[in-house]
Amino acid sequence: MTDNPVRFGRFRPYVCSARGWLHVVMYLALDEDGTAVTVRAPATEYDRGPEAARELVRTESECLLRMDGTYAPDLLDVRTSPAHMRPWIAAALVHRRADDPSSGPAPNLRAFLEELGSSVLEAVFLRIGQDVARAVDRAHGLGLVHGGLGPRAVLVTDRDVRLVGCMAASVDGADNDHGVGFPRSDAYLGPDDGGSSLTPKSDVAAAGAVLLSVLTGRWSDSRTRDGRCAVAASGIAPELADALWRCLDKDPTRRPSAATLAAAFARESARQAVSGAGKGAVRAGTQLEKPEPKRAEPRSAKPKGAGSSVAPTTSGTTARSRGRIRTRTLSTSRAVFGSCRTGWPTTGVSTRRS
Template sequence: MQALDPGDPRSVETSGRPYRLLARLGSGGMGTVYLGRSAAGRAVAIKIVHPEFAADERFRERFRREAELSATVGGGFTAPVVDAAPDAPAPWLATAFLPSVPLRDAVRTSGALPPAAVRYLAAGVAEALAEIHGAGIVHRDLTPANVLLTADGPRVIDFGIARALDAATITNSETPLGAPGFMSPEQAAGDPIGPSSDVFTLGATLMYASTGREPFGTGTWHEQVLRLRSERPRLDRVPDEELRALIAECMDRDPSRRPTAARLVDRLGAEPVAWPPAIAGEIDRAREGGRAPAGR
């Protein structure tokens, strides 16, 4: 959590409902996320999209549709959508604020997670995907940056570039979206994708959590995509045999052979475990930040 930059907005509003922006939570390829507070004092995470997207009417149409669809996703392992303004000069989406640490940051700071924590992570993310897919959505960008570790378990966020299964006419379906180290082979090739693509990226995310390394190495976007399309992940780096087998199934190059998210939920059923102490401490600090007075 960081202080607002001089050029950051101080508030957003829709239909007479104002939200005051208090701090920056992070920034990504699609927008910047802020800690906000409603007039009634509810803490929310508000993603404001970058100007280059706001100027694209096709994007606005997709954003509007996906905001509506995201609001239908239930379950305990996602961040509920509470408000959105697709027609604002800079479109934004508000979700419940979750005191948390992104999996990406947790691994960068504290290293790979222990096997029991990875199994707990796998169960929660699989349940989130089952809810998302049940609503007719493919996430398309399931990465360690979009998985939050909270005191109550993992949460999947950012359906900003998710695409409804029946919305192929809204944008060019041949455009590959997502992080190159965490795309499925079919997504990298620009082929049509479905829920099984998210299962592949779940496997890649679990491999990152288990090893502290991206499945297809580092480098430029094109270098990573080339490895994704021509090489297999180094599963021998995963220290736990059971997790290694699970990740291998999820990352099968043939989408038809991957398990569904619902099957993974039935199979995993992990008991809650405590995150490593360093991560738990970061979550506590995020909780205190969310409680900061609105006049901060």
């Protein structure tokens, strides 16, 4: 396996991600027409060997193939042979504005909220929550359990969200023993999910935990006294807050399905559409803080239908109620990916991973 790739098949890498999942390196690359794509490849130092690296790529390609560009990037190409070559997977680059390639890579949920500052419009929270739940529900309906949901595994566009980073997913109920190499943050585990086999209820717990973190303003476990107080003070409907807390029930059988969670968000969105509410901020005061995670994010793709829109942030400001909240934009792909480096990192060089 070469340490300095010049090409991945028809794709020529030009930027290496500065924020990567453990054991995975991601690149921005150009196809023969000059279209930007993302390429992900297990690090050459992945200590479980070449065949294990190929299994990671096969798993992610199967997930993207089944998702078919809805709530996930479009699969473009995948290579797992010959044995002496490094396996890789290419997917369409997800743009910040889904239909505008000039808008740059879509931010992950963590970066998106950092741009918004200390407050999030309630309508934006409801759209993101509904889309995350719908994305997870779609995956479950296709026999997939993501197994690594976190803020960096969710890309936010002006149209919907996209789930990424599924090399350690479960397909058709099969155990994926690569999970040990892709550890999940305790903040996104259900009370009894640590070390257990992946199930749809594991994903529901992670989705609920991620969305509760948006309300508490901290990328950490929300099941604390301060976390519960922050959610109660956030202003979201008690019924929706209850649905989110039930995602973290110690008994997985008592957690809602992803479809039920999506329906709870849809009902609240419909209620606010009728009442004209939803212009207030659901999170005030605290900035989202750094967690202790193990993941990062690829940015991929162009949508194939699906989802509700999320207020775009590319203008630099976003309306909130009668005032405005200032946001920060990422104007170039290098702001997200950083510069290519010599050699193959095992983790990328992010100091902030989730």
